[in-house]
Amino acid sequence: MSDDLKGTEIVVKCLKEENVKNIFGFxxxxxxxxxxxxxxxxxxxxxxxxxxxxxxxxxxxxxxxSGDPGVCMATSxxxxxxxxxxxxxxxxxxxxxxxxxxxxxTKAIGTDAFQEADTFGITMPITKHNFLVKSxxxxxxxxxxxxxxxxxxxxxxxxxxxxxxxxxxxxxEYYHGEVKFAGYNPSVVPNPLQIKRIAQKLMEAxxxxxxxxxxxxxxxxxxxxxxxxxxxxxxxxxxxxxKGTIPEDHPLSLxxxxxxxxxxxxxxxxxxxxxxxxxxxFSDRTTGWGLESFAPDAIKIHCDIDSSELNKNITVDxxxxxxxxxxxxxxxxxxxxxxxxxxxxxxWQKRVKQLHSMCEECETFKPKxxxxxxxxxxxxxxxxxxxxxxxxxxxxxxxxxxxxxxxTKKPRQFISSGGLGTMxxxxxxxxxxxVARPDxxxxxxxxxxxxxxxxxxxxxxxxEDIPVVVAILNNSFLGMVRQWQELFWEKRYAGTKLGTIPDxxxxxxxxGAYGERVEKVSDIxxxxxxxxxxGVVSILDFKIESETxxxxxxPPGGRVxxxxxxxxxxxx
Amino acid sequence: MPTQIISVLVEDEAGSLxxxxxxxxxxxxxxxxxxxxxxxxxxxxxxxIVTTGDEREIEKIEKxxxxxxxxxxxxxxxxxTSVIRDLCLLKIYADKENRAEVLEIANAFKxxxxxxxxRTITLEITADPLDVxxxxxxxxxxxxxxxxxxxxxxxxxxxxxxxxG
Numbered sequence: 036m037s038d039d040l041k042g043t044e045i046v047v048k049c050l051k052e053e054n055v056k057n058i059f060g061f062x063x064x065x066x067x068x069x070x071x072x073x074x075x076x077x078x079x080x081x082x083x084x085x086x087x088x089x090x091x092x093x094x095x096x097x098x099x100x101s102g103d104p105g106v107c108m109a110t111s112x113x114x115x116x117x118x119x120x121x122x123x124x125x126x127x128x129x130x131x132x133x134x135x136x137x138x139x140x141t142k143a144i145g146t147d148a149f150q151e152a153d154t155f156g157i158t159m160p161i162t163k164h165n166f167l168v169k170s171x172x173x174x175x176x177x178x179x180x181x182x183x184x185x186x187x188x189x190x191x192x193x194x195x196x197x198x199x200x201x202x203x204x205x206x207x208e209y210y211h212g213e214v215k216f217a218g219y220n221p222s223v224v225p226n227p228l229q230i231k232r233i234a235q236k237l238m239e240a241x242x243x244x245x246x247x248x249x250x251x252x253x254x255x256x257x258x259x260x261x262x263x264x265x266x267x268x269x270x271x272x273x274x275x276x277x278k279g280t281i282p283e284d285h286p287l288s289l290x291x292x293x294x295x296x297x298x299x300x301x302x303x304x305x306x307x308x309x310x311x312x313x314x315x316x317f318s319d320r321t322t323g324w325g326l327e328s329f330a331p332d333a334i335k336i337h338c339d340i341d342s343s344e345l346n347k348n349i350t351v352d353x354x355x356x357x358x359x360x361x362x363x364x365x366x367x368x369x370x371x372x373x374x375x376x377x378x379x380x381x382x383w384q385k386r387v388k389q390l391h392s393m394c395e396e397c398e399t400f401k402p403k404x405x406x407x408x409x410x411x412x413x414x415x416x417x418x419x420x421x422x423x424x425x426x427x428x429x430x431x432x433x434x435x436x437x438x439x440x441x442x443t444k445k446p447r448q449f450i451s452s453g454g455l456g457t458m459x460x461x462x463x464x465x466x467x468x469x470v471a472r473p474d475x476x477x478x479x480x481x482x483x484x485x486x487x488x489x490x491x492x493x494x495x496x497x498x499e500d501i502p503v504v505v506a507i508l509n510n511s512f513l514g515m516v517r518q519w520q521e522l523f524w525e526k527r528y529a530g531t532k533l534g535t536i537p538d539x540x541x542x543x544x545x546x547g548a549y550g551e552r553v554e555k556v557s558d559i560x561x562x563x564x565x566x567x568x569x570g571v572v573s574i575l576d577f578k579i580e581s582e583t584x585x586x587x588x589x590p591p592g593g594r595v596x597x598x599x600x601x602x603x604x605x606x607x
Numbered sequence: 608m609p610t611q612i613i614s615v616l617v618e619d620e621a622g623s624l625x626x627x628x629x630x631x632x633x634x635x636x637x638x639x640x641x642x643x644x645x646x647x648x649x650x651x652x653x654x655x656i657v658t659t660g661d662e663r664e665i666e667k668i669e670k671x672x673x674x675x676x677x678x679x680x681x682x683x684x685x686x687x688t689s690v691i692r693d694l695c696l697l698k699i700y701a702d703k704e705n706r707a708e709v710l711e712i713a714n715a716f717k718x719x720x721x722x723x724x725x726r727t728i729t730l731e732i733t734a735d736p737l738d739v740x741x742x743x744x745x746x747x748x749x750x751x752x753x754x755x756x757x758x759x760x761x762x763x764x765x766x767x768x769x770x771x772g
């Protein structure tokens with residue numbers, strides 16, 4: 036028993052114990068108590084967004100950039116429902132986010148009260164777990180449990196629904212110590228027998244390939260992964276979420292695999308004899324559609340912290356449950372015992388390098404004239420930003436151009452909505468990332484369509500002094516869907532031509548932000564410099580051609596080795 | 608497609624039933640029957656779910672169930688090493704013409720008579736679901752006015768291990 040503490044006091048005490056420094060939120064009637072408590076708070080910064088979706092995405096971006104759970108809050112009813120997209124986005128990409136939603140007083144629950152929504156019911160299937168707190172006595176236990184669930188095992192979003200009276204009542208109950216759940220004990224230590232078997236297979240491999248996913252980043256295992264790849268002489272392909280697990284200018288790096296992946300990576304998937312997948316889930320955007328022709332000749336090894344991902348999408352020869360860092364460390368330990376049987380992978384390594392440079396050569400756009408294209412813009416961004424910069428993306432062509440051409444050198448520096456593919460993610464995520472890492476350059480590679488979904492957050496970035504740069508690849512279209520319509524729907528551009536496009540420069544200026552339109556290749560660098568020097572949130576409006584495509588790609592229904600748009604490839 | 612019986616021990620939390628059944632509907636898996644009851648452990652319930660699926664699909668269900676925070680233990684019950692029961696209450700049209708015949712069949716199936724009116728007999732049978740099916744099929748000949756089944760509940764048999772020597 037401790038002293039009587041008010042519910043909101045318990046919330047703040049717990050947040051401090053969890054080392055939370057920032058909360059993204061938007062108030063409302065039922066959330067007034069918590070906001071009131073945070074009003075005088077000096078250790079926790081409360082960042083007011085302009086739409087709750089922005090709060091969820093910012094918390095998500097914060098978590099991805101920092102590695103710590105992101106926290107957001109919203110009021111009952113519409114506030115909570117506006118969080119939904121962002122919460123599912125975090126859960127799909129296994130990002131630790133804790134969301135506080137206000138609820139009508141416990142006595143009013145079920146009466147269809149003003150701004151009442153069944154947040155507990157609505158968020159159940161889109162979060163890792165959720166709680167409805169019915170008594171202030173349970174509050175501290177619940178919050179500690181929520182952080183534990185969000186940030187251990189396979190990470191994800193957790194919702195805590197807080198009725199108004201639970202926030203205001205007092206309680207003597209304060210839970211100290213670690214919260215335990217009878218049914219939750221994620222296994223992170225890999226099985227040594229399976230490690231031994233896998234190590235043997237890796238040593239016998241002549242053409243080993245590693246497929247690294249977001250799990251490697253979440254486990255902070257990028258350094259270990261690189262050491263493993265170098266020890267084995269294995270090529271490293273990544274998923275979208277795995278970008279940054281290995282520096283993309285590393286000789287063993289093959290880039291992103293999948294539907295919009297790099298030719299080199301996709302080719303190698305089907306050329307390897309042992310495929311070691313770590314921390315990925317073989318989504319359809321990674322494998323293409325013909326699952327039987329994905330790495331057909333390879334012995335497949337799949338290591339993931341979530342056992343339900345093993346043998347879910349593709350059947351593998353060696354499944355292994357475990358935290359990516361522990362898996363890789365144990366593997367290296369065992370591999371060193373088999374030194375004598377290690378196969379020579381020199382020829383393979385040469386092949387990896389050769390294919391990488393061949394594909395680089397064919398895929399790279401060579402500007403014939405002074406024309407703004409996504410390739411040219413992203414390359415210029417690449418040259419301008421320093422090695423520690425964080426790039427976020429929206430969703431669509433801008434995202435795939437960024438995935439393709441932006442050379443990511445370190446983990447947690449490429450932030451993109453993978454599983455859910457949420458348009459409007461990149462800008463608020465950039466805001467969250469900048470709050471987490473104020474010392475770093477943060478740039479959002481955006482499309483005009485995506486940015487318009489969340490442009491109100493310019494106000495957040497201005498009033499909270501969060502100077503991120505938004506580079507809009509402005510083609511006046513919803514580019515990715517238009518590309519599909521062009522390639523597979525007889526150019527019937529239903530719903531994708533955007534008619535009215537705002538003047539993004541004036542839009543920025545109306546918020547007091549910096550805006551600049553870029554129409555010439557020679558102006559890109561200067562514009563980037565102006566934006567970062569402005570010290571405020573900035574929009575760079577790059578006017579690009581309407582009908583540019585991101586190629587090559589695997590067409591719908593196609594297999595990983597059936598990429599279209601490889602006309603420029605001289606090596607096939 | 609073979610039917611499978613899954614026994615799940617869950618923490619007694621508000622919403623745990625929704626969370627569990629929600630997992631099935633979200634993954635597009637049909638639930639044939641579901642029973643919830645207290646278990647031997649305080650604060651925990653036992654859910655018995657009957658669903659269909661081959662070995663691989665059942666393995667997926669088992670893993671997805673294990674992911675739910677409230678789920679403490681998942682057991683796949685094998686038919687030949689489990690006791691499986693289904694309770695059925697059924698009200699049969701039976702007047703003086705056929706009452707004797709109904710009672711005779713009920714007796715043969717070891718069903719209990721729980722109520723009798725001038726026009727109906729209410730019977731209760733607790734048996735292996737396949738036996739209940741056969742009983743219900745037979746009774747259809749007389750006309751069933753109402754039928755209630757609890758759904759399957761099951762428990763594993765303890766197989767004594769042979770000791771050496």
